[in-house]
Amino acid sequence: MAEKKIVAVIFGGRSVEHDVSVLTGLQFLEALDPIKYEGIPVYIDPLGAWWTGSTLTKRNNYPLALASAQADLVPIQLDLSASKALGRPHFTLQKKTLFGFKTIAMPFDIAVPAVHGSNGEDGTLAGLLDFAAIPYTGCRPLGASATMNKAFTKRCARAEGLNVLGEFVVNRPKARDFIDENALLDDLKQALGDTLFPVIVKPVNLGSSIGVAKASNLDDLIAGLMQAFKMDGQAIIEPFVANLVEYNIAARCDLDGKIQTSAIERPLSSVDILDFKNKYLGGRAAGAPKLKTGPSQGMASLNRILDPKELTTEQDQLIRGHAKALFEVLQLAGSVRIDFLCNSATGEIWVNEVNTIPGSFAYFLWEAAATPISFLTLSNQMILEGFALSAARLGDTTAVRGGATLFTS
């Protein structure tokens, strides 16, 4: 039997979703098939330094006291010299010896980006890995960065004839300059219609629900925009959907090259808009810090209804069709989650956003799919797909998605 492939799961990151990413990363490590793979944790701390060590695999150890003398926590660097020339991809670490420092290479075979939000899910990490010719799982830079920009995603969806809400994008005014309220109102009415309020304001480029605000009047809108501009140079304004219900679905490409969809979930939320706190803290009565108290399951523990009964066959088909179409047009990969908005009174459904690295890789949606697959199978398929896509990019014509016979080890 072939040697085990070493899988470097990269999590944490310089993102507001840092903590959730730790959970996703650790879950993926636990899900790996121990016969085929050996997982190594690679943690990016909130300042951007990279670490490895077995301390990282225990949820209870977070938040980490990096400064303290944790013997097995070592700083590592990703070697960016193209791995093709040097053989296997590797991290380097400095080891202290009697005669000063010695550089040691820590080889691996494939990276698994599990960093949510900025500096990870937005395609920057994928781009970095592509640049270094390192195989990795999930979306390539194109799909990852396209879906990070909410306005761009919607334009792509609209071009494909998919249902999306109208939107208006506002750029951040330059320093010591301010939003012209009247001009904004005029523009908005033109874009979204005369009965404007309430509207939803979001930063264009952030994942999750951070910085999302509902505005019922102009004051709210200005406050929401100013808040969004603290996080992003662009904000997007959309009409507020009355009787809002959200539906999420995951999509992936199987080993035969066919796009599959998972079970549909309806996240439970008591408030009319799901903000960050609700998304990640909701559903847990304790509401205590997420990482310290086990056995938190991150997104997997969010209260939800799987396969909601109220969905009609048409609605179900619309959601699945939209998800597959988006997956295809944006050239996505890995296990991605597509979120939909629904007016439960009229039954209308719109694409809301795409998460290319969803919390917990949305494994719970796959476990509940019509043809259920386990997280172990999912992780295996993501890895095989990752090898294939990276090999294809490097010009290996035999390695295409769906023809992954090279990797039957």
Added chain:
Amino acid sequence: MTEFFGANNLSEILPFGGVAFFIGIAFVLWFGVARGKTFMMFFQQEEYDNQRFVRWLADNKAYDQKATLLLGIAILIGALGHLDALAGLSLLLQPLILLALIFGIFTSSRTIRNSKKPLVVTARVKRIFAVYMGLFIAALGFASIITALAPKGSSYRLDIASDSASSFFDISISGYNWEAVFAAVLLILAIQAVPYLIIAANILLAPIEERIKLGYRREAEEKFNALKPKVIAITGSFGKTSTKHILSHILSYSAPTLATPGSINTEMGITRVIREMLKPNHIYFIVEMGAYGIGSIARLCTLTPPVTGLITAIGAAHFERFKSLENVARAKFELAEAVFNSGGTIVVNKDAVEPKLLQNRMQKTVGDYMLVGHGPDDMAAIQISDYQMTQDGLTIHISAGDENITLQAPLYGDHQAGNIVLAAASARALGMPWSAIKGALRSVAQIPHRLAVTKPANGPVIINDAYNSNPVGFEAALKCLDVLVQSGGRRILITPGMVELGEKHDREHARLGAMSVKHADIILVVSPDRIPTFTDAINHNNDGSVSVMNFAAQVSAENWARQNATNQDVILFENNLPDLFEAKIRF
């Protein structure tokens, strides 16, 4: 090696013989480090002010007792060594001295461990500590020499026999050794000298510190003049940190803004902020200026000349330093002079300054004043017509000229309404439109330790007002209890009272005690001995519906609250005094 010392045997010149001496010295040094660090911590809290530190020593009786007592016993045993009854005990002498040192080390590190405001190891602390250790070691060397010279040898002794069976009297030889006694006496001196050695080190370093300060200031001035940010200066007896926080938040929505962090408001502090934190992209620089006496703000204004100034309040805080409100006002209004020199505006919270005092000052220093306060008032350019406090924070209706504006901020407390409007008015004076000011205010973060409200999903609502130390803030915090309590919950107050109120100490505490009874269901008083009028007023006004408990330490009161509070309760932590005022220092 022995020739080196000019003696046949090293142990001959060292007291107690070589090995015992070195063990002893090691422990003495350890003691010197541990005790030195402890006093250094308090010296830092007293802002390296020799006189304040001496006063602190006297007030807290912070001299060593336990180790000194043990050494005293050692002296007694040693001095009376010729008595037969005590002769056997002389063997205990050296262990006893060692025990005293270990005890001293233990009490020192315990004090450090229990401290709420730990020693911050700055370059200055390192310098003072190094010189202190030098002095301590020099003293030790001197003590060793004296100890080495201690008389020892043998003496003849005449014993008069009591039974006549033997010879009538007997001459015997007995050894005597005063080394241990000398060592113990000198050690007591050294132990008691520790705080004074720190002061001596500080005095020795004074000229160097002055030069270092000047160098830093020059560096800061150069950087400031190169970057030229717009300086907004804030001063006032209270409310300045909150106002700074709010204004900084508002302005940051206009352009990159830097504000002096925490309570930094001295020349050294501001110098450091300029050197370490000021960046070329900062357009606004909000500087908190502390009035530590007449002339101190004028001096700060030469370092960072302000274009806009805020005076938050002229009040009773730091009364001990100024003696009269007139003096406080004079010190703060130095800011007005500096701002007018650069053609700027001074924004004053008129509600927090006595009208006569304000008028007097405005006549003496003439310029562009923008008064803010509760209306109607012809003097005030921006008037608060009305405000409400709900679970979501403050909603404030103001009128500015012809405009009526509603400000909303997730902050709490009557006095915070004034601070919010003051900050908003200043942002307006700097050219920000009201819509942007309103928008920014919606997302103001809680101000740490200043009526900061946290609403955990599973636990009581917490109002953290630990840094407040004035009666106005105390009152405002009490009112928040009523607003933030959930139905069926209890209002819990934890407080050690206030400090630096001068002659008003008793009166203010009596007033607040009576008021607390109206706004709280449970009152946990920390160190009640310090505020007798507070507890008296509580007991006097309590009709039996309020439970009152006394605690010696903050931590035990907090533990009680932690164990007994329910999710519906609201807990107010009102003023959490720094070490100087609460902890009893016992060595």
